[in-house]
Amino acid sequence: MSQGILAITEQVDGSFKNISFEVISTGKKIAEKTGGPLTAAVMGAGVDAIARQAAEYGADRILVADHEGLKDGLSDACIQAAAQLMAHVDPAVVVIGATSSGKDIAARLSARLNAPLAMDCVDVRVDGDRVVATRPMYGGKVLADVSLSGFPAIVAIRPRAMEAVAAQGAGEVEKVDIRLDGTTLNLVEKHLETGKIELTEADVVVTGGRGMGGDDFTVVEALAKALGAAVGASRSAVDEGWRPVSDQVGQTGKVVAPNLYIACGVSGAIQHLAGMASSRVVVAINKDPEAPIFAKCDFGIVGDLFDVVPAVTAEIEKLKG
Amino acid sequence: MEIAVLLKQVPATESLVEIADDGTAIKTEGINWVMNPYDEMAVEEALQIRDAAGGTVTVFSLGPEKTVEALRTALAMGADTAVRIDTQGTLLDGMATAKVLAGELKKGAFDLIIAGHRAVDDDNFQVGPAVAEFMGIPHISMVIRQEQADGKIRCTRTIDGGTLVLETALPALITTQRGLNEPRYTSLPGIMKAKKKPIDTRALSETGTDPGDPMVETIAMRLPPQRKGGRIIEGDSAADKAAALVRALREETKVI
Numbered sequence: 001m002s003q004g005i006l007a008i009t010e011q012v013d014g015s016f017k018n019i020s021f022e023v024i025s026t027g028k029k030i031a032e033k034t035g036g037p038l039t040a041a042v043m044g045a046g047v048d049a050i051a052r053q054a055a056e057y058g059a060d061r062i063l064v065a066d067h068e069g070l071k072d073g074l075s076d077a078c079i080q081a082a083a084q085l086m087a088h089v090d091p092a093v094v095v096i097g098a099t100s101s102g103k104d105i106a107a108r109l110s111a112r113l114n115a116p117l118a119m120d121c122v123d124v125r126v127d128g129d130r131v132v133a134t135r136p137m138y139g140g141k142v143l144a145d146v147s148l149s150g151f152p153a154i155v156a157i158r159p160r161a162m163e164a165v166a167a168q169g170a171g172e173v174e175k176v177d178i179r180l181d182g183t184t185l186n187l188v189e190k191h192l193e194t195g196k197i198e199l200t201e202a203d204v205v206v207t208g209g210r211g212m213g214g215d216d217f218t219v220v221e222a223l224a225k226a227l228g229a230a231v232g233a234s235r236s237a238v239d240e241g242w243r244p245v246s247d248q249v250g251q252t253g254k255v256v257a258p259n260l261y262i263a264c265g266v267s268g269a270i271q272h273l274a275g276m277a278s279s280r281v282v283v284a285i286n287k288d289p290e291a292p293i294f295a296k297c298d299f300g301i302v303g304d305l306f307d308v309v310p311a312v313t314a315e316i317e318k319l320k321g
Numbered sequence: 322m323e324i325a326v327l328l329k330q331v332p333a334t335e336s337l338v339e340i341a342d343d344g345t346a347i348k349t350e351g352i353n354w355v356m357n358p359y360d361e362m363a364v365e366e367a368l369q370i371r372d373a374a375g376g377t378v379t380v381f382s383l384g385p386e387k388t389v390e391a392l393r394t395a396l397a398m399g400a401d402t403a404v405r406i407d408t409q410g411t412l413l414d415g416m417a418t419a420k421v422l423a424g425e426l427k428k429g430a431f432d433l434i435i436a437g438h439r440a441v442d443d444d445n446f447q448v449g450p451a452v453a454e455f456m457g458i459p460h461i462s463m464v465i466r467q468e469q470a471d472g473k474i475r476c477t478r479t480i481d482g483g484t485l486v487l488e489t490a491l492p493a494l495i496t497t498q499r500g501l502n503e504p505r506y507t508s509l510p511g512i513m514k515a516k517k518k519p520i521d522t523r524a525l526s527e528t529g530t531d532p533g534d535p536m537v538e539t540i541a542m543r544l545p546p547q548r549k550g551g552r553i554i555e556g557d558s559a560a561d562k563a564a565a566l567v568r569a570l571r572e573e574t575k576v577i
Contacts, residue, residue: 074487075462076459098446099481100462100463100478100479100480100481101480103446103450103462104450104460104462106447107446107447107449107450107451107454108450108451108453108454108460110416110447110451111416111419111450111451111454111455112454114416114533115536116414116416116536116537117415117416117447117537118537119444119445119446119447120444120446132540135444136444136545137442137443137444137542138332138338138347138441138442138444139334139441139444140545141338141544141545142338142340142347142542142543142544142545143542143543143544143545144539144541144542145539145540145541145542146537146538146539146540147537147538147539147540148536148537149534149536149538150536184459184489184490185459185461185487185488185489186487186488186489187485187486187487188475188486188487188488189485189486190483190484190485190486191483191484191485191486192482192483193482193483196482198481198482200481201481204576204577227577238499244500245465245498245499245500246479246500248499250334251334251441252334252358252359252441252499253499259576260570260574260576260577269335270334270335270336270337271334271335274334277545277548278545280574280576281570281574281576282548282551283566283570284551289553294550294551294553295548295550295551296548296551297548297551298548298551298552298574299551299552299554299566299569299570300551300552300553300554301553301554301562301563301566302553303559303562304559307559308559308562308563310559311558311559311560311562311563311564312563312566312567314560314563315563315564315566315567316567316577319567319571319577
């Protein structure tokens with residue numbers, strides 16, 4: 001049986017995404033148990049220069065698939081490339097980020113290779129000859145340990161769940177010729193919201209709920225700005241049309257796990273609580289002292305959010321001088 | 322346009338979840354089972370396409386007898402026919418589910434297959450893309466807008482921090498994301514009509530697909546650490562409370 005680990009990386013705008021380092025570090029942790037080696041896979045166009053960064057997180061080998069057809073990072077091209085890189089490594093475990101693109105690659109790769117997959121994992125360990133992954137289910141209401149049998153075991157890890165740890169590896173960049181046949185996805189347009197902090201990657205999230213009373217989120221946005229936070233919304237706020245669906249936190253929206261989560265005018269429906277339960281510190285601001293969110297927070301302020309939130313913003317700004 | 326929709330019955334998101342005595346599943350007593358919310362969007366989108374372009378909508382689900390309720394809901398919304406693959410007590414993981422569904426879909430001639438991007442119970446994000454892989458067709462995930470013309474489908478999909486517009490050839494599989502549509506409610510006439518529509522039940526053992534041994538097994542399940550009631554910060558004014566909060570965040574929890 002192979003003992004090798006393959007860590008599949010991902011870039012945005014010509015740089016590695018943070019999740020790539022989390023993926024390599026997770027691979028490193030597993031490789032220490034299986035006896036390694038750890039190979040990082042880098043796929044893209046013109047990615048030679050950044051690829052060697054993978055060694056700074058402990059990669060023993062760095063395989064680069066450099067192909068014009070990979071420049072947009074489209075899933076069908078990446079799946080073909082990943083499958084070809086894999087043939088060079090024959091890994092026991094494949095680690096990939098559970099990003100929007102990583103999830104697509106992981107799901108199709110598992111079907112193509114008839115390999116077990118654990119999606120959106122928050123922890124991974126090796127137990128005998130099995131990989132055991134911990135993953136939230138029911139939108140985070142439950143944590144499940146799943147045991148994977150078969151090879152390679154594919155583990156897609158949730159962004160921010162694992163730590164990226166610097167570790168010097170011996171990896172040199174090795175270019176691998178790959179062939180892309182019959183890719184069928186065509187990119188027509190790409191739209192990235194510049195300057196917007198992605199909810200699932202944010203250290204701090206400030207969420208507005210039904211208590212906002214309308215689409216004016218100025219007070220919430222001001223607090224988010226002071227904290228360098230992402231702005232979220234409850235399902236009711238989204239259903240009312242006050243915020244885009246991409247802002248929704250909850251079981252039918254995004255699951256977030258920031259260090260600090262501030263819920264403003266959010267009552268705390270079960271499906272919302274599921275989406276933010278893994279936050280480290282939760283603050284609730286609501287004028288209804290009976291709101292269920294107060295039973296699920298660390299600190300609560302009973303009061304009108306339109307008075308309290310600006311006051312908190314002012315305190316934060318005072319701190320920052 | 323021949324459209325297939327894949328759907329799953331799941332506990333309503335309002336459900337409080339408890340762990341069953343064997344520690345590897347949730348307690349199912351008292352759970353209100355509904356159609357996966359993302360699958361409702363899949364049914365709605367299929368109906369809209371059919372109503373504009375003609376064709377039929379067939380809904381597929383794999384599960385025990387009670388899955389019929391979710392299929393009836395889809396029929397009441399307006400789907401034409403339903404297929405239930407009776408799992409006969411076999412527990413299938415995401416991959417096995419995809420294999421069996423792909424096997425049944427191959428027996429038809431569908432131009433478009435629509436599924437939810439995930440089921441809100443297992444949160445696997447796996448079955449849709451895996452079905453596409455087993456069928457050898459392209460897929461586009463997390464679609465919030467789509468249009469078809471000349472044998473192609475063009476979709477806007479969400480990605481981390483933005484959107485992509487992608488185009489591919491039909492037949493293809495797409496998965497739904499919130500924002501695609503607002504699923505219709507079932508009407509009384511719709512519910513009455515649905516009672517007369519057929520549900521084609523196929524036993525797993527007769528599908529001709531070997532789902533294989535499960536490769537992913539849930540060995541333990543637990544509730545995440547629960548927060549106890551929070552500390553309510555008192556003060557004479559909003560400013561006092563805010564100052565006390567920020568002090569606590571800074572000095573006690575060191576998050577700012």
